[in-house]
Amino acid sequence: MKKQKHIVTVGGGTGTFTLLRGLKKYPVRLTAVVSMADDGGSTGALRDQYGVLPPGDIRRALVALSESSRGLRELFAFRFSKGDFHNHTFGNLFLAALEKITGSFSEAIDEASRILNVRGEVVPVTLDNVRLSARLADGHIIRGEHNIDVPKKGFSGAPIKEVWLSPKAKINPKAAKALRSADIIIIGPGDMYTSIIPNLLVSGVSQAIRRSKAKKVYVGSLMTKFGETHSFSAPDFISEIERYVGEGTLDVAVFNKKRPSPTALRRYAAKRSKFVDPSALSRSSKKPRVLLADLLKEENFLVRHDEKKLARLLVSLL
Numbered sequence: 001m002k003k004q005k006h007i008v009t010v011g012g013g014t015g016t017f018t019l020l021r022g023l024k025k026y027p028v029r030l031t032a033v034v035s036m037a038d039d040g041g042s043t044g045a046l047r048d049q050y051g052v053l054p055p056g057d058i059r060r061a062l063v064a065l066s067e068s069s070r071g072l073r074e075l076f077a078f079r080f081s082k083g084d085f086h087n088h089t090f091g092n093l094f095l096a097a098l099e100k101i102t103g104s105f106s107e108a109i110d111e112a113s114r115i116l117n118v119r120g121e122v123v124p125v126t127l128d129n130v131r132l133s134a135r136l137a138d139g140h141i142i143r144g145e146h147n148i149d150v151p152k153k154g155f156s157g158a159p160i161k162e163v164w165l166s167p168k169a170k171i172n173p174k175a176a177k178a179l180r181s182a183d184i185i186i187i188g189p190g191d192m193y194t195s196i197i198p199n200l201l202v203s204g205v206s207q208a209i210r211r212s213k214a215k216k217v218y219v220g221s222l223m224t225k226f227g228e229t230h231s232f233s234a235p236d237f238i239s240e241i242e243r244y245v246g247e248g249t250l251d252v253a254v255f256n257k258k259r260p261s262p263t264a265l266r267r268y269a270a271k272r273s274k275f276v277d278p279s280a281l282s283r284s285s286k287k288p289r290v291l292l293a294d295l296l297k298e299e300n301f302l303v304r305h306d307e308k309k310l311a312r313l314l315v316s317l318l
Helices: 013-023 041-050 056-065 070-077 090-102 105-115 145-149 173-182 193-199 205-211 234-245 262-269 308-315
Strands: 006-011 027-035 122-126 131-136 141-143 162-166 185-186 215-219 251-256 289-294 296-299 302-305
Touching: 006 173, 006 193, 013 027, 013 056, 013 193, 013 302, 027 056, 027 173, 041 056, 041 090, 041 141, 041 234, 041 308, 056 090, 056 105, 070 090, 090 105, 105 122, 122 173, 131 145, 131 193, 131 262, 141 145, 145 193, 162 193, 173 205, 173 234, 193 205, 193 234, 215 234, 215 308, 251 308, 262 302, 289 308, 302 308
Parallel strands: 006 027, 006 185, 027 122, 185 215, 215 251, 251 289
Antiparallel strands: 131 141, 131 162, 296 302
């Protein structure tokens, strides 16, 4: 029997959710290595009140890979709108409770994976309790993933110069094993400094990616994001990833080439966000090789990657 190809994704948030939903339809082995820096909303409250590891991005990945009924998937994504559980998702509460019962976040994920009939494996990049900080070009320091993700009123607009984890974290052995055995490693899509790079800051991750014999692929963002990448061009996305993972590590960089509708662009411009125009990318033989494709999905003027188009292109690289 032919051995299934092993795809390992590195990221977090909505980008990883979209990617995994597309990839799970293919006959491949899937491992999602997920960021553990989230500290906003329901996740932040559970971290502060109960001392658990952040469940939010893990929960999204589990739901994305679940092959259980739609009702069960919706239950894990359900968010309470009022009362004592206001703004908490059921899945976050469930994972926090399982961690307390089992005494292990890894065991909590394994149990939730069985309940949700997850196709593949969801692996936290680290099991250390970490917080993300950023230093801006003007010298200001922002502490907390949520504060970096959603800039506070009065934010100067100065670009991010450096991000780091406190305390320093070491790679989860399961993540190291997955990266080592991968046929292809997909970094992104997702927010640069709050979903992708927090993984690369964990000691051992960039080294494991570089040493892996896998093909290394970066999926670029569709739009810039105020507070993180508002001053970025398409080449800046690649160079910033390689700054953390190592220059020359990436084999392929994938970018969307279809421009969103004028109405969508106007709405995003109001949030100081613009289309990542890939025309400035070099198509030379130098690594990484650039692949441009129509990967856009626009619903109600919300710009997202099309999970089917993206998955089809990435699986073709195998």
